[in-house]
Amino acid sequence: MLRRNFFRLISRDVCRRQDMMLLLGSLRAEERLGAFLLNLAERYHSRGYSGIEFTLRTREEIASYLGLQHETVSRLFSRLQEEGLLQVQGRAVKLLDAGALRRMVGMRI
16 A cells, blocks of 8 residues: 555656656756756745745756756846746745746646
8 A cells, every 4th residue: 555655756757857847948048047947936835835936946947957057047037037927036936926927837847
């Protein structure tokens, strides 16, 4: 029983990651970052943590994961903060308007 639940959880995570990678390949840079943040928020929330406030990895790691340049990721964080969609302080991020992020991504996630 425990083994079955473990494999089910791993399988679900692998499928989610695969879906995310396929999705990211078809999005513009700002949509990729938005989808990444929304996916991360959902995963934190499903594990009992805040789905609104969380700490991110480095910009370089995020850029590498999303297939973007570090500078592009930094500019996008600044733009999304200026638009009031999120608040960024160092590696700490707070989603201020998840609905607007979803609309930006085009409800594809």
